[in-house]
Amino acid sequence: MRRKVYISMKIRTIKLLVKEGTSNIYKNKLMTTASIITVAITLFFLGIVLLLAINLTSNIEVMKRDLDITVFLNVSATDFEREEVATYIDSKIEEGVVSQYRFESREVAFENIKNELKNEALLKGLTPAHMPESFYIKLTDPELSDQVISDLTKFSGVNTEYGIGYNKDRLERLEGILKAFNYVLIFLLVVLSIIAIFLISNTIRLTVYARRREIEIMKYVGALDGFIRLPFIVEGLLIGFIGALISYFLTHHAYEWLQHMLNSILLNLGYTTLRMMEFAPVAFRIFVIYAIFGVVIGGIGSMMSVRKHLNV
Amino acid sequence: MIRFVDATKVYSNGVVGLKNVTVRVEKGEFVFVIGASGSGKSTFLKMIMHEEAPTSGEVYVNGYSIHNMPRSEIPHLRRSLGIVFQDFRLLPNKTAYENVAFAMQIVEASPREIRRQVPLALGLVGLSKKAKAYPNQLSGGEQQRVALARALVNNPSVLIADEPTGNLDPKTSWEIMDLLEEINQRGTTVIVATHEKDIVDTMKKRVLILERGELRSDEKKGLYINEN
Numbered sequence: 001m002r003r004k005v006y007i008s009m010k011i012r013t014i015k016l017l018v019k020e021g022t023s024n025i026y027k028n029k030l031m032t033t034a035s036i037i038t039v040a041i042t043l044f045f046l047g048i049v050l051l052l053a054i055n056l057t058s059n060i061e062v063m064k065r066d067l068d069i070t071v072f073l074n075v076s077a078t079d080f081e082r083e084e085v086a087t088y089i090d091s092k093i094e095e096g097v098v099s100q101y102r103f104e105s106r107e108v109a110f111e112n113i114k115n116e117l118k119n120e121a122l123l124k125g126l127t128p129a130h131m132p133e134s135f136y137i138k139l140t141d142p143e144l145s146d147q148v149i150s151d152l153t154k155f156s157g158v159n160t161e162y163g164i165g166y167n168k169d170r171l172e173r174l175e176g177i178l179k180a181f182n183y184v185l186i187f188l189l190v191v192l193s194i195i196a197i198f199l200i201s202n203t204i205r206l207t208v209y210a211r212r213r214e215i216e217i218m219k220y221v222g223a224l225d226g227f228i229r230l231p232f233i234v235e236g237l238l239i240g241f242i243g244a245l246i247s248y249f250l251t252h253h254a255y256e257w258l259q260h261m262l263n264s265i266l267l268n269l270g271y272t273t274l275r276m277m278e279f280a281p282v283a284f285r286i287f288v289i290y291a292i293f294g295v296v297i298g299g300i301g302s303m304m305s306v307r308k309h310l311n312v
Numbered sequence: 313m314i315r316f317v318d319a320t321k322v323y324s325n326g327v328v329g330l331k332n333v334t335v336r337v338e339k340g341e342f343v344f345v346i347g348a349s350g351s352g353k354s355t356f357l358k359m360i361m362h363e364e365a366p367t368s369g370e371v372y373v374n375g376y377s378i379h380n381m382p383r384s385e386i387p388h389l390r391r392s393l394g395i396v397f398q399d400f401r402l403l404p405n406k407t408a409y410e411n412v413a414f415a416m417q418i419v420e421a422s423p424r425e426i427r428r429q430v431p432l433a434l435g436l437v438g439l440s441k442k443a444k445a446y447p448n449q450l451s452g453g454e455q456q457r458v459a460l461a462r463a464l465v466n467n468p469s470v471l472i473a474d475e476p477t478g479n480l481d482p483k484t485s486w487e488i489m490d491l492l493e494e495i496n497q498r499g500t501t502v503i504v505a506t507h508e509k510d511i512v513d514t515m516k517k518r519v520l521i522l523e524r525g526e527l528r529s530d531e532k533k534g535l536y537i538n539e540n
Contacts, residue, residue: 013420214403214414220361221466222390223418225383 017227021234024207031203032239038199039243039297040250042192043290047251048258049188050289053181054282056174059274063171066273069137069145071152072159075130081157082133088151089137097144101137109134132159142171193297200239200301201308204232208309215310232306233299240298244290251286255279313339314360314470314501319369321355321525329355329364331525337503339469342496344512345505346536347522353505356522357474360503361393362386374469391419394463394471394500398478400455402447408434408458409443415462433461437491453484460491470501477508485511512536 025032073082092098104112109131117123139145153160208215218228259276266274279286314337321329330352337343347353358364359371362378371378374392376385402411412433416426434440437457447455456476463471473492477485489511496502506512512519512535519534520527529537 010420012422013417016417213401217401217403217414218418220390220395221415221418221462222387222393224387227418227420 013227014230017230018234021231022238024211024231024235025238027210028203028207031199031206035196035199035203035239035301036243036246038196039240039294040247042188042196042297043244043247043293044250044254045192046185046188046293047247047286047290048254049181049185051251051255051279051282051286053178053185055276056178056181058277060171060174060178062273063174064142067138067142067171069135069139069148069152071135071137073133073135073157074159075132077133077157081155085135085152085155085157088155089135092148096140097148099138099140101135104134104136106131106133196243196297197301197304200236200298201305203239204236204302204305205309207232207235208305229306229310232310233302236298236302236305237295238298240294240296240301241291242294243298244294247294248287248290251290252279252283313337313372313374314503315370315372316356316359317370317372319359319366319371321352321359321364322367328352328525330359330366330522332369333522333525333527334369335520335527335530337501339501340496340499342493342502342515342517343504344515344517344519344534345503345522346507346512346519347528350524351522352525353522354474355525356520357472357503357505360470360472361395362389391466392469394460394466394468396456396459396463396471396473396476398475400447400452400459400479402455402458402462404447407444407446408439408450408454408461411447411458412462412465415465419466421466429465430461433465434458436464436495437461451484452480453487456480456484456488457491460488460495464495464500468500470503471495473502473504475505475507477506477511482510489515509536 071085073085086103089098089101093101106128110126110128113126113131114123137148139148152158215228256279259279262276266276316333316335319333320331323329333352333356345353345356355364359366359378360373362373362376362381365371365381366379369379373389376389376392378389381389403414406414409430412430413426416429421429431440431443434443437460439454439457439461442450442454442458445454447458450458456479460476471492476492477488480488485508492502492504493515516533519529519531519536521529521534521537
């Protein structure tokens with residue numbers, strides 16, 4: 001018969017305990033506020049770094065897609081020399097190294113430069129015959145670029161004076177930054193989480209201390225362990241969640257400010273494909289991450305304190 | 313029913329709390345436990361409520377075995393006990409009524425049960441008129457009555473009182489003792505640890521005398537025997 005009490009707490013009781021936990025928040029304003037702010041700041045830094053990392057990742061993807069090797073032929077290159085290069089590229093397509101390529105004839109190049117310059121004086125005397133032919137080659141994997149470029153330099157028709165264009169350096173630089181961001185992210189995650197957990201745990205400890213008489217009586221009267229613990233757990237979860245909520249709004253505004261600033265800087269620097277993405281598409285994902293993180297941190301913090309100081 | 317079988321408690325610092333105590337308290341008995349401080353009196357009571365477990369031997373309380381008791385069983389043991397302390401231990405921010413109701417909320421009684429039982433318990437201790445008073449508005453004797461009402465409201469089969477009159481004047485002490493006797497006559501087992509010689513000698517109840525952790529005497533209708 002007495003086993004019946006084991007089953008679980010009644011809904012009414014859970015309501016009562018959740019209310020108790022919520023009211024604890026008010027009773028201990030100073031420490032609670034400190035904990036909430038810590039959680040908010042922790043998440044804010046994590047979130048900004050996370051968002052920047054997401055941006056870098058997507059920009060790197062875009063770059064990888066757009067990356068091509070530009071090969072100019074000598075202006076004096078013969079049809080045979082051009083065919084040599086074309087045959088080489090075709091063989092690379094069969095090997096799966098090159099995904100596609102585009103050939104730009106003298107005429108097309110001339111049209112392009114005409115459109116770009118729009119200045120009759122500069123174009124005077126210029127004919128398609130002065131323009132070099134060129135190949136734009138897309139690789140299946142940027143890692144294979146070194147081999148392809150060194151092969152291409154060996155053809156007599158290829159102009160090596162200007163070098164073979166390839167923006168792999170920029171890609172590698174961005175990938176390096178992304179890697180660094182990931183390390184910073186992990187570092188922040190660990191350090192800031194520990195600080196937040198510690199502060200929440202300390203806040204709960206103070207509540208436990210403030211309510212030690214009630215807890216003692218509860219134990220003597222025969223309250224279940226869960227009954228005594230639940231209000232403190234609720235308090236911790238709430239601190240975490242409120243912190244996450246505040247942080248989410250902070251992050252949202254800070255990110256949009258950063259987005260506009262960086263976008264105009266990137267534009268001024270002449271990067272047209274590098275862009276900071278909008279916040280809205282990731283808003284929900286960020287919110288969920290924040291809420292989960294806040295609640296987990298709050299839960300761990302209060303659990304630690306309850307185990308150590310409640311002794312039930 | 314409470315049974316100690318060769319129960320010994322040695323604290324981690326080497327102090328012996330109880331030494332080979334074997335005793336049996338039947339349902340419905342009234343028992344005084346006396347002894348100087350450090351005699352093992354508190355250890356004896358703490359063992360009944362599983363605040364301490366014996367290091368050897370066995371203690372049985374209301375069908376529970378205190379030795380090796382799983383944690384999850386402790387609340388159920390405590391629900392079969394009512395406990396009163398020398399310092400009352402009421403919650404200062406709750407009224408007399410709320411203090412008693414609190415004990416029922418903790419064991420998840422329904423609001424209806426609470427509304428029915430709390431006035432009964434307060435009536436039993438003669439405090440119906442002070443239900444709305446806060447502890448600091450009550451005298452020591454009244455506070456102890458609230459504590460008694462709280463201990464009884466869940467209908468425990470055993471009432472444990474640790475120096476219940478230690479903070480009270482003689483007249484009030486007697487009132488509390490009369491109340492304890494009344495509670496006992498209604499069928500509850502009552503175990504009282506006390507220093508009050510007059511009370512023990514007058515009430516002529518069973519008396520257990522502890523000395524340095526050992527049970528020195530166990531007399532029906534006993535007297536408070538001074539060690540000198």
